[in-house]
Amino acid sequence: MSELLTADRIDEIDNLGSKSPDPAALVAELVSAVDEGRVADPDDTGYALLVAVDILKQAGDLADALTLATRAIAEQPDDNTYARGVRGGLLLRLGRTDEGMAELTALRPLLETDPDSMYLIDELAESGHADTAVEWLTGALDAILERTRAQQHASEDAQDAAAAMIFGLAQHRHDLREEQGLPHDEYDNLADRLRAASNHALDALDDGPATLLFWPPAELTALLLRWPALVDSYPATWDEHRAQTERGLVVTSEMGGTDLGVAVGTVAGLAAFAEREGIDPTDEETQDAYADSLTGPDDLRAWPPGRNDACWCGSGAKYKKCCLPRSRV
Numbered sequence: 001m002s003e004l005l006t007a008d009r010i011d012e013i014d015n016l017g018s019k020s021p022d023p024a025a026l027v028a029e030l031v032s033a034v035d036e037g038r039v040a041d042p043d044d045t046g047y048a049l050l051v052a053v054d055i056l057k058q059a060g061d062l063a064d065a066l067t068l069a070t071r072a073i074a075e076q077p078d079d080n081t082y083a084r085g086v087r088g089g090l091l092l093r094l095g096r097t098d099e100g101m102a103e104l105t106a107l108r109p110l111l112e113t114d115p116d117s118m119y120l121i122d123e124l125a126e127s128g129h130a131d132t133a134v135e136w137l138t139g140a141l142d143a144i145l146e147r148t149r150a151q152q153h154a155s156e157d158a159q160d161a162a163a164a165m166i167f168g169l170a171q172h173r174h175d176l177r178e179e180q181g182l183p184h185d186e187y188d189n190l191a192d193r194l195r196a197a198s199n200h201a202l203d204a205l206d207d208g209p210a211t212l213l214f215w216p217p218a219e220l221t222a223l224l225l226r227w228p229a230l231v232d233s234y235p236a237t238w239d240e241h242r243a244q245t246e247r248g249l250v251v252t253s254e255m256g257g258t259d260l261g262v263a264v265g266t267v268a269g270l271a272a273f274a275e276r277e278g279i280d281p282t283d284e285e286t287q288d289a290y291a292d293s294l295t296g297p298d299d300l301r302a303w304p305p306g307r308n309d310a311c312w313c314g315s316g317a318k319y320k321k322c323c324l325p326r327s328r329v
């Protein structure tokens with residue numbers, strides 16, 4: 001066996017996981033590829049090991065899972081927070097409580113900044129430490145709400161990011177406390193209100209798919225040259241435009257939105273649409289209506305793409321290396 005282990009094959013193994021009749025063979029396939037330097041994209045080495053960890057964990061082989069998780073941390077020194085979280089959870093499950101708590105506590109600040117950090121809470125809750133999980137969620141909510149109060153004039157992006165974090169933290173906390181049979185407190189009421197508000201907001205998005213209007217680089221430049229009045233509606237650079245679009249999609253998805261995507265705008269298309277409808281192309285409502293009118297297969301890009309698929313922004317890079325990390329605060 002000298003075949004390369006591709007990202008697609010790792011994805012496939014991840015999906016098969018412990019449902020496979022021979023999970024041990026899948027673990028061996030992953031580990032031998034790592035040992036023999038046959039991972040097609042060396043950046044996927046940590047990912048391959050973590051998929052193996054997951055299969056071992058489900059099979060109840062915690063000791064071997066721990067060994068591979070430790071190895072995954074060493075393989076990706078710059079991007080190993082998830083691997084460290086997994087390792088911390090395994091230590092807790094193995095009864096090595098002090099070590100596990102130390103590993104997870106080092107990552108705890110992520111709960112205030114990274115919408116993808118909720119795995120820390122799952123690791124705690126699933127290893128018998130639901131009380132600590134609730135305590136950490138409460139602490140993160142306290143900190144973010146305190147910060148939002150202190151920074152009344154934060155940018156719209158920062159406010160959106162904080163709102164998405166608050167939503168996720170409050171929902172997780174609400175559900176964990178409900179499992180524990182605890183009565184509603186103020187944050188639980190907040191969680192209920194936010195959920196109701198988001199359901200309402202989603203209803204307002206029509207019944208169709210929720211798409212955000214997105215401009216490729218040349219089109220964004222042409223748009224602002226043609227209608228300078230739009231300068232205030234868009235960020236200063238295209239990079240910020242796509243980061244803002246990614247974050248908008250993350251927020252909508254956190255709120256339970258499905259069938260998400262971007263509608264790819266063109267200046268010629270918007271001009272023709274506005275003329276046909278007899279409306280001002282620079283009105284915000286015109287832009288929304290124009291986005292809704294884009295229904296052709298070339299106009300729409302579904303979101304999110306697979307981690308290893310081409311990014312929705314059209315950069316040609318893999319999603320996991322392009323816009324996926326841009327959603328982080």
Ligand SMILES: [Zn+2]
Nearest residue numbers: 174184188192
């Ligand atoms: Zn409730």
Ligand SMILES: [Zn+2]
Nearest residue numbers: 311313322323
């Ligand atoms: Zn991208």
